[in-house]
Amino acid sequence: MKEGKTFEDVLRRSDETYRVLFEKNPYPLWMYDAETLHILAMNAAAMRKYGYAPDEIPRLTFADLYVPEDVPNLLQHASSPHPELVHAGVWRHRQKNGTIIDAEIFSQEILVDGTRARLVLAIDVTERRRAEEALRRSEYLYRTVASNIPSGAVALFDRELRYIVADGAGVLDAAGVPKEAAAGKTIREGLPAETWALLEPLCRAALDGRPASAEVPSRGRTYFVYTLPVPGEVGGISMGMVMAIDITARKGVEDEVRRMNEDLERRVAERTAQLEVAYRHLQALSAHLQSVREQEQARIAQEIHDELGQALTGLKFELSRLAQQLRGLPGGVSEKATALGTVVDETLHDVRRISSELRPAILDDLGLVAALEWHAEEFEKRTGIACTIKAPRQPFEVGPDLRIALFRTCQEALTNVARHARATAARIVLARTRDNVVLEVRDDGAGIPQAALTNVKSLGLLGMRERARAFGGEVAIQSAPGEGTLVRVKIPRRQ
Ligand SMILES: Nc1ncnc2c1ncn2[C@@H]1O[C@H](COP(=O)(O)OP(=O)(O)OP(=O)(O)O)[C@@H](O)[C@H]1O
Ligand SMILES: [Mg+2]
Known part of the structure; x- marks a missing residue:
């Protein structure tokens, strides 16, 4: 009896213990009828979380906590036997005010006064899921960016100049290690010494807090390398980021354009020199023709002046003598001879003018x-x-x-x-x-x-x-x- 009493005592205490565990549990807990889904009990945390008062419990079914489209699944889950505690996954739960939360559900089949019931525990994982989603998204974005770097690589490195992570289509070419094997290796390991000599100052600049960039040749290719500091969560620079873009093709084109430009400039210079020579020849020719023309004009001027001038002067003299001899004869022949003399005089004047215009003798004489x-x-x-x-x-x-x-x-x-x-x-x-x-x-x-x-x-x-x-x-x-x-x-x- 004594033993029995002790046993009952234990039983009562254990009931008490379980009741406290149920009531005071920080996680929402329910018991519901597996057949009708009526809620039999609901702890304080559940009421707080879902916004119900104790007097509303009798009218509540467990389905009221779910979004309508999930209820068929819930019914199926409730009707299948679960003698063990099961992790029932994450469900969308509805609070009284309509807010939807993500609830991770654990449930256990129990018997309450001979009725098949379920004991359910819910953990609100809305925030965690949101954070996971955000992380997945940023991871996705990062992967998209990194794997789309067309012919290059992007990597994070620590203060020991070791890769933390490397990604991008050209990691193997640029870093000399496959991206899966990069983490933990020093950047230096995969690179020729002369490449590292150029790259190291850029990486160190980033760790000193300064972004840096340069064109870095490596194994016959040329990369545009850009490094930048990555601040740690507690201040200071905990790591650096390095990006390397393969610009070999672009450099090739640039070189080609430069060569073509140089070639063009050389040809222009050659042509210009040829033109200058041709121009000098033309100038000399023009000067020569000018002087030939001047000489020719001087000669003609001289001849006109001397020959024609003398002949006309002689003619004028003869005409004035003739006029004198003919004076007094009828028919006005003397006057005619005088008039002819005037014409000759005018002609002589014209001849002198023409001769002077061709080559003013005064220029050479005076x-x-x-x-x-x-x-x-x-x-x-x-x-x-x-x-x-x-x-x-x-x-x-x-x-x-x-x-x-x-x-x-x-x-x-x-x-x-x-x-x-x-x-x-x-x-x-x-x-x-x-x-x-x-x-x-x-x-x-x-x-x-x-x-x-x-x-x-x-x-x-x-x-x-x-x-x-x-x-x-x-x-x-x-x-x-x-x-x-x-x-x-x-x-x-x-x-
Ligand atoms: N002193 C001036 N006052 C006004 N216009 C002038 C004068 N000198 C030249 N010009 C203008 O400049 C133009 C070019 O002169 P230019 O001497 O080269 O040719 P041109 O006199 O017309 O012909 P040509 O080859 O016979 O000399 C002339 O047609 C005229 O319009
Ligand atoms: Mg003129």
């Missing part, structure tokens, strides 16, 4: 200043445009070629004034500076249109420039609409 003065006078007479000249008093001697070149330039400039400028006055200035001979022809006319200055058909202007260039000089033209024109020729004095 020099450039006298020739320009004479030309200015002629110009004024012929055109009615006032033409003044300023030139040094003392003898102004330049070589015969430059003399004729300057004279022709002045002639062309004045012809342009007469033909295009609609000017009232022109002025010629001839001067000598320390280094240059300068000739200026200025007018107060309409100015040269901008287009005419650059027009390749402006052969008069081009001719002036060519003449100047043949003496190492240049022509500057200043002109504005309505403000006249200044043509300025500058020739270095060394000739």
Whole structure:
């Protein structure tokens, strides 16, 4: 009896123990009827977690805790016998306020007053699952990024310069180890010494907190390597990240483009040199033709002047004698002879003018200043445009070629004034500076249109420039609409 009492005692105490275990358990616990799913008991943690009050329990079935679409599964689970404690997996549970949580379920078949019932324990794993999901997602993203690095690798390394993880399509090529075997190996192991010599400073920079990058050649390929520090959770740099992208193909293209550029530049230089030579030849040819033409003109001028001039002078003399002899005869023959003499006189005048225009003898006889003065006078007479000249008093001697070149330039400039400028006055200035001979022809006319200055058909202007260039000089033209024109020729004095 004593034993029996003790046994009952134990039994009561054990009931008590189990009741406390059920009631005070921090995890939600239920007992429900396996047939009807009616909840027979529900601990405080379950009521707290699911938001029900004790007086609602009698009306509650276990199915009320599930989302409707899972109830058929629940019924199946409840009806199958489970003598042992089973881990029933993770289910979606519904709190009273409608919030869905993920509950990991353990259940055990029991008998309560002869009724088949279930004892169920639930652990809320919503947060854990969310964290797992986030981790899976970030893992997935990382894998996607890493495995899509087209021909390179990305890796994390620790402060001992050992791989923590390496990934990417080109790990074996870039790192010299397969990605599965990289973890724990030092970066140095897989690399040629000269590659490591370039890479090590980049890795160390990352561990010192500085991102770094460089082009690193390795085993016949070229990588663009980028390293960056990875801060630890408690501050400081716990590891570094290294990315290596294979840029061999791009480098190849770059090299090819550079080679082509160099080749092109060389050919352009060759062509330019050829053109320069051709231009110098043309210049020489043009100068030669110019001087041939000048000589020819001088010869013709001389002949016209001498031969034609003398013949006409003789004719004029004969005609005036004839007129005298015929004086008094009827028919006015003497007057006719005098009139013919006047025609011959005019012709002689024309012949002299033509001869002078071909080659002013004054240029060779009296020099450039006298020739320009004479030309200015002629110009004024012929055109009615006032033409003044300023030139040094003392003898102004330049070589015969430059003399004729300057004279022709002045002639062309004045012809342009007469033909295009609609000017009232022109002025010629001839001067000598320390280094240059300068000739200026200025007018107060309409100015040269901008287009005419650059027009390749402006052969008069081009001719002036060519003449100047043949003496190492240049022509500057200043002109504005309505403000006249200044043509300025500058020739270095060394000739
Ligand atoms: N002093 C000037 N005032 C105004 N326009 C001028 C003057 N000089 C030249 N021009 C303009 O510049 C153009 C080019 O002159 P350029 O001497 O080269 O050719 P051109 O006189 O027309 O022909 P040519 O070959 O017979 O000399 C002229 O057609 C004219 O429009
Ligand atoms: Mg002209």
